[in-house]
Amino acid sequence: MLAYIIRRVGQSALVLLIVGLVAFSMFRFVGDPIDNMLGQERTVEDIERLRAQLGLDQPFVVQYYKFLEGAVQGNFGVSYRQGRPVAEILLERAPATLELAMVSGVLAILFGIALGVFTAIRRDGVFANVIMSASLIGVSLPTFLIGILLIYLFSVELGWLPSFGRGETVDLGGWSTGFLTESGLKALILPSITLGLYQMTLIMRLVRSEMLEVLRQDYIRFARARGLRDRAVNFRHALKNTMVPVITVIGLQLGAIIAFAIITETVFQWPGVGLLFINAIQFVDIPVMAAYLMLISVMFVGINLLVDILYFFIDPRLRADRSGGH
Amino acid sequence: MADPVLSIRNLSVEIPTRHGIVRPVDGVSYDIQAGEILGIVGESGAGKSMAGNAVIGLLNPPAHISKGEIWLNGKRIDHLKGDAMRRLRGKEIGMVFQDPLTSLNPLLRIGDQLTETMLTHLPISRIEAEKRAVAALEEVGIPGAAERVNSYPHEFSGGMRQRVVIALALCAEPSLIIADEPTTALDVSVQAQIIALLRLLCRDRGTAVMLITHDMGVIAEATDRVAVMYAGRLAELGPVRDVLTHPQHPYTHGLMASTPIASQGKSRLHQIPGAMPRLDAVPEGCAFNPRCPHATDKCRQAPVPRVSNGQAACWYPLIDEKVI
Numbered sequence: 332m333l334a335y336i337i338r339r340v341g342q343s344a345l346v347l348l349i350v351g352l353v354a355f356s357m358f359r360f361v362g363d364p365i366d367n368m369l370g371q372e373r374t375v376e377d378i379e380r381l382r383a384q385l386g387l388d389q390p391f392v393v394q395y396y397k398f399l400e401g402a403v404q405g406n407f408g409v410s411y412r413q414g415r416p417v418a419e420i421l422l423e424r425a426p427a428t429l430e431l432a433m434v435s436g437v438l439a440i441l442f443g444i445a446l447g448v449f450t451a452i453r454r455d456g457v458f459a460n461v462i463m464s465a466s467l468i469g470v471s472l473p474t475f476l477i478g479i480l481l482i483y484l485f486s487v488e489l490g491w492l493p494s495f496g497r498g499e500t501v502d503l504g505g506w507s508t509g510f511l512t513e514s515g516l517k518a519l520i521l522p523s524i525t526l527g528l529y530q531m532t533l534i535m536r537l538v539r540s541e542m543l544e545v546l547r548q549d550y551i552r553f554a555r556a557r558g559l560r561d562r563a564v565n566f567r568h569a570l571k572n573t574m575v576p577v578i579t580v581i582g583l584q585l586g587a588i589i590a591f592a593i594i595t596e597t598v599f600q601w602p603g604v605g606l607l608f609i610n611a612i613q614f615v616d617i618p619v620m621a622a623y624l625m626l627i628s629v630m631f632v633g634i635n636l637l638v639d640i641l642y643f644f645i646d647p648r649l650r651a652d653r654s655g656g657h
Numbered sequence: 658m659a660d661p662v663l664s665i666r667n668l669s670v671e672i673p674t675r676h677g678i679v680r681p682v683d684g685v686s687y688d689i690q691a692g693e694i695l696g697i698v699g700e701s702g703a704g705k706s707m708a709g710n711a712v713i714g715l716l717n718p719p720a721h722i723s724k725g726e727i728w729l730n731g732k733r734i735d736h737l738k739g740d741a742m743r744r745l746r747g748k749e750i751g752m753v754f755q756d757p758l759t760s761l762n763p764l765l766r767i768g769d770q771l772t773e774t775m776l777t778h779l780p781i782s783r784i785e786a787e788k789r790a791v792a793a794l795e796e797v798g799i800p801g802a803a804e805r806v807n808s809y810p811h812e813f814s815g816g817m818r819q820r821v822v823i824a825l826a827l828c829a830e831p832s833l834i835i836a837d838e839p840t841t842a843l844d845v846s847v848q849a850q851i852i853a854l855l856r857l858l859c860r861d862r863g864t865a866v867m868l869i870t871h872d873m874g875v876i877a878e879a880t881d882r883v884a885v886m887y888a889g890r891l892a893e894l895g896p897v898r899d900v901l902t903h904p905q906h907p908y909t910h911g912l913m914a915s916t917p918i919a920s921q922g923k924s925r926l927h928q929i930p931g932a933m934p935r936l937d938a939v940p941e942g943c944a945f946n947p948r949c950p951h952a953t954d955k956c957r958q959a960p961v962p963r964v965s966n967g968q969a970a971c972w973y974p975l976i977d978e979k980v981i
Binding site for chain 2 (some may be wrong): 558560571572
């Protein structure tokens with residue numbers, strides 16, 4: 332098992348190195364930031380000074396090395412637009428995005444699995460069919476439209492929930508949280524539904540189809556023939572077998588939630604890293620863009636690594652590295 | 658004779674389809690005594706498994722019992738539903754399936770599968786159940802049972818897994834075991850071991866066994882009595898020696914003649930002409946009449962008599978005709 336984990340960590344590091352190269356090459360190929368940073372009234376000395384200060388006068392390989400060296404230490408340079416260290420800006424914004432993604436992810440997983448199991452067990456029930464039909468909406472409507480519809484209904488028409496921002500936040504040692512105030516919690520509701528709805532319906536439909544497949548298996552029939560209670564058959568025997576493929580998809584979807592947060596954050600003007608990234612694109616703020624890219628890929632790779640390790644705990648057949656059963 | 662453990666009276670199972678109702682089990686009656694092994698033999702689709710599934714209450718809808726009675730230890734169980742039927746499964750009736758590779762949940766330790774079954778049915782503590790799980794594995798001949806309870810199914814071979822399945826079917830000490838083709842998926846060398854094990858365990862405990870198979874070798878080796886099924890009906894029922902050596906029904910006769918015997922070398926194998934009718938096209942009168950060499954007009958019209966022990970469902974039973 333240790334060898335497997337080491338191998339997977341090595342692969343993850345390789346992926347990050349390649350993403351790092353892509354992120355870094357943006358510095359070379361996406362416009363010249365000096366133009367944006369200095370106004371019309373500039374001298375050649377100003378340009379040279381700034382170029383040297385940002386390290387843009389050095390050879391490609393040296394710049395890449397410095398970029399990697401900085402990135403590993405969490406130093407992504409200085410934002411061209413705000414003139415502050417990128418890491419500082421990201422850290423400021425990250426709690427908003429992570430809290431939003433966490434709430435969305437938890438909602439998507441809880442409701443997705445629960446509804447998936449329900450619709451599989453009550454396959455022919457009226458309510459299950461209603462849920463299945465309704466889930467098509469979740470899969471087919473684009474995120475921004477869902478967000479706008481929710482804002483229209485709950486903010487404009489009913490006036491129950493705020494339409495933008497994250498409300499009041501409390502600062503807990505550098506982590507600004509919206510969980511502790513009423514306005515913060517209220518502000519979370521609409522964006523997290525918007526962000527999590529697609530993942531929830533996806534997880535639900537996947538759980539349903541996997542579960543239906545598992546319920547046809549001989550070992551489920553044998554479990555019934557042994558007189559086990561329905562609850563034990565459905566949850567202990569069937570759900571556990573359903574989870575192996577589902578966990579893979581959930582892992583990928585959690586990464587997608589953080590990445591897709593860009594759209595939701597734009598719709599709700601949520602002050603997270605997604606909104607920061609959109610603004611950075613508008614200003615060709617390359618250090619911010621590069622850092623965002625690295626951050627997202629670290630999360631994707633990290634989640635996938637966790638998923639691979641999780642397999643070991645769910646499926647004993649993978650643990651059999653000595654007997655080689657399968 | 659004591660009351661039978663299982664008594665099936667005139668049982669019919671029906672499945673409504675688009676082309677009308679088919680009857681995979683049609684008016685079947687038999688008893689199984691404690692400690693007795695009754696073989697149910699027949700071709701694929703003859704209704705052998707369907708009858709077993711009806712007894713344990715695991716017919717897949719829309720299949721259902723349309724007629725007849727099932728009595729288990731003096732209680733009528735064919736009309737039991739839901740939780741009442743579930744309590745019987747595992748506790749009163751154990752079942753062994755065909756393929757041991759797919760009958761065990763791959764993600765649960767076999768010890769856990771054993772204990773959960775016992776805890777569902779027996780008023781014992783978890784510690785007691787764990788002790789009994791080890792004993793159950795020892796009983797079915799799994800070496801090193803104390804360590805093996807913590808193994809997962811994929812760590813066992815096919816024959817060992819079928820032993821585990823038998824342990825699971827017997828762990829709550831049911832009075833009836835339904836073994837549905839228990840050796841079909843196994844190597845020939847392992848088949849004999851599993852059959853011997855099943856016989857031994859059931860003799861010791863006085864468990865009644867319904868052994869469903871299409872393998873005449875298994876029937877000859879393991880059973881006390883045999884019921885031959887054809888197109889959902891009982892063709893013949895009797896002590897295994899009589900049925901195998903003096904079959905009365907022409908179908909049984911044909912079946913015996915079709916069984917290859919290694920000692921006889923490469924003589925041409927007998928075949929019964931034609932094929933078993935589809936269930937939506939069972940002929941009038943005796944279902945076997947289109948393939949029967951002795952059929953008369955009576956066989957084509959009048960329904961054949963029902964079978965009781967030592968009888969064939971035939972107007973013209975073969976008397977003392979030796980096979981080949």
